[in-house]
Structures are given as C-alpha cells and as structure tokens.
Amino acid sequence: MIKKIEEQFLQYVKKMMSYNEAIQLMYWDLRTGAPKKGVEQRSEVIGILSQEVFKMSTSEEMAAFIAKLSPKHEQLSEVTRYTLEECKKEYERNKKIPADEYKEYVVLQSKAESVWEEAKATADFALFRPYLEKLVEFNKRFIEYWGYKGNPYNTLLDLYEPGMTVDVLDEVFRKLREHIVPLVQEVAASPNQPETSFLFHRFPKEKQRAFSLELLRELGYDFAKGRLDETVHPFAIGLNPNDVRITTRYDERDFRTAIFGTIHECGHALYEQHISETLIGTPLCTGTSMGIHESQSLFYENFIARHYSYWKRNYPRLQQYAPEQFSGVSLDAFYRAINEVKPSLIRIEADELTYPLHIIVRYEIEKGLFNGTIEVKDLPEIWNDKYKEYLGIRPDNDAVGVLQDVHWSGGSFGYFPSYALGYMYAAQFKHAMLKDLPHFDELLEKGELTPIREWLTERIHRFGKTKKPLEILQEATGEALNADYLIRYLEEKYKAIYQL
C-alpha cells in the first residue's frame, strides 16, 4: 500500500520536474538567441507552465501525499524521504501566504524590476524607493507567516542557505572585515603595484573562445553533457546532470572577462554535471544551496584559475593565442596583473580581496532592514558611508551605489551572503583537500585536474540536495564554518604579491 503511494508520489514529482526542465530550456533559449519578436509569446508559455508547477506543488493531491507518506517516512527509500521533505517545505511555504497577497506580490516584483531598471539608468533612488519599501514590507509579513527562530532575517537566509543564521554570519563577517579592511589599505599603500596595461590589448573573440574551450576541456567540463554559448550576463544552467550549459561574455579589450567568467561558470557546471543520476526527476537533483554552489564556481575561478601554478602551465598557451600581446610579458608580471587589487564601487567587477567587503555591506544593510534598525529611505546614505568605511571610496551617485544590483528589485533578500559564504566554504574545502592531495600545485602545473574534480564530486557534487550545506561542509572538512582559511589564503597571497 505505502509502496504504491510512494510510486505515485514519485511519478507526480517527476511530472513537475519535467515541466521545470522544459521551462529551464526555454529560459536558456530566451537568453542565448531566441528571436526577439518571439519573446512575448514564449514568456506566456513559460508563465503557463510555471503556474502549473505551482498548482501541483500546492494541490490537494500534494497535501494528500504529504499526509499519507510523512507518518511512514521510515518505510520510504532515502530519495523519497528527502523528496518528500523538500515538497513539504515548499508546500508549507507557499500555503502559508494568502493567495491574494502572493498574487499582489508577484505583480509588485515584476513592476519593481522594471522601475529599478529605470531608476538605475537615471541614478534616481527616489523612483525606486516606494517599491523597495513595499518589497521589504511584504517580506516582513512573509516572515511572520513563515515564522522565525532567533532573528527574523534568519528565515530569509534559510531560503538560500538552509540552516544559516545571523549569529554565525555576524561572527564570520566581523572576522573577515577586521582582516580584510586593513589588508586592502596596506595593499593600496604598497609601492609595488603591478603593471596592468598589457591586459587591455585587443584580443579577438574567436581566439578567446578557442582558448576558453581548451581550458574547459582540461578542467573536465564534459561537452557531451554541455555547450558554451555567448550572452550578455553569463550563467550556468543545469537542465539535468547530462545537460548542463554555460555561457560567457567576450570583451575584446579585456580577455579576463571571458576567461575567468567561463571558468567560474565551469565550476557551477561541474557541480551539476556530477550530481548522481539517481536523483533525476526529483527536486534533489540540483545544488544543495546557493552558498555551496558558489563555493564550486569560486574554487575554480580563484583557487585554481588565479593560482600561479595554473598559469605556469597555461600562460605559454595563452601567449600562443595572443603572441603580440604577451610575448614581452613574463609569467610573474602576468600573474601579478591578473591578481591586481583595486577597491571599486561595483561588486561584479571586484577583485578577490575586496569582494567580501561588497557582500558585507549588503548583509549589514539587509539585516538592519529586517530588524527594524535601518529604513529604506536612509539606504543611499548608509550604503555610501559603508563603502567609504570598508573600501575607502564613496559612490558619487546611486547607480554605482545602492541601485547597482538587481536582487532587491525581485524581492531577493538573504541571497547576498551566499556569495561570501561560498568563498569561505571554498577556502575551507581547499584546506581539507590539501590533506588528501598535498601536491595540489603540481597537479595544476601538470594540468592533472581530475583528482581535484573527483575530490569535490565525492564529497559535494554527487549528493545534490540529499545533504544540507552545513552537513556537507562538516563532513568534507571535519569542522563547522571557519573564516580563518579564507583570511589566511588572502593574507598569504596578497602579502606576497604586494611584497608587504
């Protein structure tokens, strides 16, 4: 009896996941080359399918599955058990918000995003302010509906990083700030600044693409399970573990955009390509959290592709693709140039060292908004003050300040910390990996990247969502979140580069 219900439940979920896969492919297509006059009708198709998935996730049928299966959970297979848990979480989250209120919120989101675009284009925070206020209000009400433990903001964090709390973040972000802020200042004051002008020569797109493909293959990205396309905003998308696509953007005056961007997305893609195939057709067949996902992209982008040994192998190849640009530049000069630190106003253009500070600014503001210590009207001022304090520079308009990111306009609060968490996780994974692969640097130098990828697959990738992020971290590294590894990495690396 229970087996039959279990089977029906899995079929039901598989149908939802199939619709999701179709929706994802339509998104990929819209972003990579769908004819522009077809966008409106395609968006309607996406809307109709999404609505169907939403209906299924909150239907009476779903309620019945949850009611029948939950009490017998010890009789279910492991996959069913975790799937049921995910579905239940989703069901409760969606059911607790009154339908009318949710509908109003969806309309607000889409309106707010287009107003934000205009506000950003004209650097006019006042235009966006009433929308942002409403978005915050809605989310405050949602937190009340959903309930919270300790701090209201925890509920939002949990959406992206299950189990993460303000208590933990306050502690790690304080540590990061205390170490990074003075280090950035020391770096800025160093007389040993890298020469970078050679980075900006014209590097034709086709050659950047050819080099990117070569690097991707070596990193282990499986082209029989993926493809590389071009988009304005690069992304990785996992349709299923056997179809994980990435995109990149080519700047002919700065090859770093494509190379480091592609490798970043490759990190995300390697995660999705190596999730166990047994999870296909369930909501478990994806990364376990935003933070763990970002740890994989940052591991590849920073801990591999900004490493000296990686370029010891790959710089001569790069030189072949652009001999005029690099023939007179030594490996050491190249390495220092691609690791230049320069405090900037824009998060997505930030270097490795200053990046966490951008996230800390956003974390502190979000926490304040949901704890009632910060009001939306004061955001520009607070934002600018924090940039001045942490990064030493002050935005002279809100387009390069508080209006720069799309996240809040879509009502995504609690997402930003994932970026910095991912970075800390990556450093912690690297530290643990060194115990098993002490010759890590040598592997990079030889282009033997398989053992590294396998280490990550064994401990992270294959589980999909069957393990929680903090469980993965604990089991892979033997300890809870520890900011020291990232701090140590940054201090050692940048003290050497800037000869401090």
Added chain:
Amino acid sequence: MIKKIEEQFLQYVKKMMSYNEAIQLMYWDLRTGAPKKGVEQRSEVIGILSQEVFKMSTSEEMAAFIAKLSPKHEQLSEVTRYTLEECKKEYERNKKIPADEYKEYVVLQSKAESVWEEAKATADFALFRPYLEKLVEFNKRFIEYWGYKGNPYNTLLDLYEPGMTVDVLDEVFRKLREHIVPLVQEVAASPNQPETSFLFHRFPKEKQRAFSLELLRELGYDFAKGRLDETVHPFAIGLNPNDVRITTRYDERDFRTAIFGTIHECGHALYEQHISETLIGTPLCTGTSMGIHESQSLFYENFIARHYSYWKRNYPRLQQYAPEQFSGVSLDAFYRAINEVKPSLIRIEADELTYPLHIIVRYEIEKGLFNGTIEVKDLPEIWNDKYKEYLGIRPDNDAVGVLQDVHWSGGSFGYFPSYALGYMYAAQFKHAMLKDLPHFDELLEKGELTPIREWLTERIHRFGKTKKPLEILQEATGEALNADYLIRYLEEKYKAIYQL
C-alpha cells in the same frame, strides 16, 4: 453562459498549445545542438508533456466542451468555431482507437523506426518486412475504426490533406505521368546536356552561410522572428508566428544543397511567419495542410530560385562569394547546370522534372497496399519495376529502393502525395499570381520580392488552418486542382533548356 464556456474552452486549448510550443522548442534544441548525453532524459520530458497534451485532447473535460459548444456553434466567434472543429476531429480520431491498441501501435512505431534504420544500412528488406506488415495492418484497422468514404486510402490522405481523394489523385497523377515520362526520355536523349563539373568545387561553409543569409533577407525572411542553424536533416519549425526557425546543411563540395535547401525551408517559414497573430494559442496557428505547406516551399525553391531572372540578379553576387569557381562560367551555363535533369534513385536528390515520378511510385504502392491489390512482401519487386518503367533506372539494392524513406517506418501512409500536390498547387498559384503581378520576372530580377510574398500572405499564409486546402486553392486561383499548370511549366522550361 455560452460566452463563459467559450472562454474556458479557449483557455484550455491555449494550455495545450503552450505545452506543444515547449515540446517543439525541445525538438528544435535536440536537433540543433543539445548535448548528446542529455538526449535520453530530454526525450522523457518530451514524452511526459506529449502524454499530457494527448490526455487533455481526449479528456472528459474536452468531451464536455464539445458537447456544450457544438450545438451553439453559430453563437461562437469564428476562431472558436474552427478551433472546436479541430479539437472535435482530433478527439474523435483518438477516441475511436481502443487505448490498448494505440499503445501497442506507439511501441511498434518506435521499434519499427530503429529496425528500418538497420534494414536500410544493410539493404535488408526481409528484416523490416514484418514490421511494415504490422504497420499496414494497424492502419487498416484504424481506417475501419475511423470509417471511410469511397476508398479506404482516402482516410489516410485526409490526415495530411483534408478533402483529398483517390479519385482526384488518380486523375492528376495519370496526367503528370503521361507528360513527364516521355519528357524525361526526350531530355535524356538530347545532345544538349549542360556542363556541370564547375558546380562541385570546394565552396567554404562560412561563405555559403553568408550568401544564404543575404538571400534569406532579400526573400523577406524576418530574422527578428527566426534564425538559421545547421542540422543533418534541414527543416523549418514554427513555434509561433513570431518564432519560426530554419536549418540547413552545408556540403562544401556542392553548394546547391545549402542554397536551394535554405530557400526551400524559407518558403515554409514565410508561411508560418505570416499566419495571423490572432490565431496564436489555437490549433489553427499552423499551415492548413502538408500540401499547401509544400506549395510554399516549392514556390520559393523552384518558381523563384530556379528561375533565370532570379539568377540574373543573384549570380553576380554568388560569383563574388566564390570568384574562382564561377568567374569563367556564364549566367546561361550556370542556369542550365542548376536545372540539370538526371533520373536518380533517391527522391530527396531528385531534380524538378523527375521529382513527381518518385511521388507517383509511392502513391501507387500505398494505394495498392490499402486496397488489397499489393502485399508488403512484393514491395521491392514492384518498387524496382516502377522505377524502371517511369524513370528508366532500376535500384540494385533496397537501400536505394524501397527502404530509402523514413515515412513508412513511422506509420505515415498518405503523406507522400502532399509533396506532388504541393508542386501542382505552386504551379497553379504561380499562374494565378501572374494575372496580378504580370511583371513577375522583372520583380525577381530587381530583387523586389515583397509583392510576391504579400500575394501569398493575402491568399494563403494569414488564414492558418481557418480555411481548408482546397478552399484556399479555389479562392486563390479560381479553380479546383489542375495539373496542367505544372505540366506546362515543366514542358516549357525543359524544352528550352534542352533545346527540344
């Protein structure tokens, strides 16, 4: 009351059509570049969505819509009325076949297709024969379930060309055969054979693509509503009128494959791009029949792109793309070469003149199978005899004979005549068009193709499925199907080229 049911019905249908659009995009993706290891899972997703559409088309809800709306059809909008008619036809067709039997048939189809592939590869008809026999048996039973008027084969013809009958086809195909067979013989005996060796120089793919894009733009293909990709088997696919994609294949040793193939698909695409947008979300938003669809592709491929005046304009451009290949070849020599007639065994490689004979062979065989005068076991012999009789050549194995086409392996009987019908329609449209656009040749020469496309849109494209094929033909040309126009076109053209 009736208005409310009408509204619900249209919403219901819109959902089915949205699923179909998603399915179509997944097919396009599978054929153009989906990662190969993802194919299996994607096929499953397509299966799940297709099953859902099938369920909806045969559901009790659909039955209720039909029952409630049909008696009040004069109160419905025109679009609803035709939509209802389509849904009813589909409903009855699907409901009349017992579910178990249909399921068995679907399994047989997919098995038969893979067996056919192997049989073709090894030229082994005996391997395919039992499957083909079963496919014919199933279709005979379906005809019994569905009923037929006059001739059992009419029911199959009606699937692809609503209203078409054996009586009509017997007459037009007899005429075609009587004129084309002797003409082909005369052509073969002519001492004035064109020189064609220059066609086969190496013509790089990128240049073929650039030239194709230029031609497509001039023909009026709207790239804001479409795109051109590369596939092994070229096709056009209309996701909706604002997203109609085409694909082509490049043969670097024969540029004609890509150029004429692209223009052929462009003809299909122009049809789909110009269906009235008011039909989006209904089953009326596509070509009215296979024959009318083919008339558009053949109009562009043959009546435009194999016309002397078209190359008077475009040959100098082609020469610029491949100067070495064509600099010593006159326009006249080029025109004669691309219109060479050469009886061949393979339908898809046939020239304009012999093409209808390939279709007539298939028509006569299909009709015989469903009238009980031909048995599957005798097919290779009958096929080969007919090729010898009509085309003067005899296949020396079944791979280039009866096994060459995929259609029968999927159970598609009654489809082939559409190809020749489309050709006759196209000639008849051309004749009618000349009354409105007497300077047709001049328009081609000047590259002014808009009036031609507009003529077709006005009389054919915009209606989608709201007019039946024979209605369109009658209204656009003032008469019923008449094979004379095609015969006259072929006789005049080829007598001139071969100086008969």
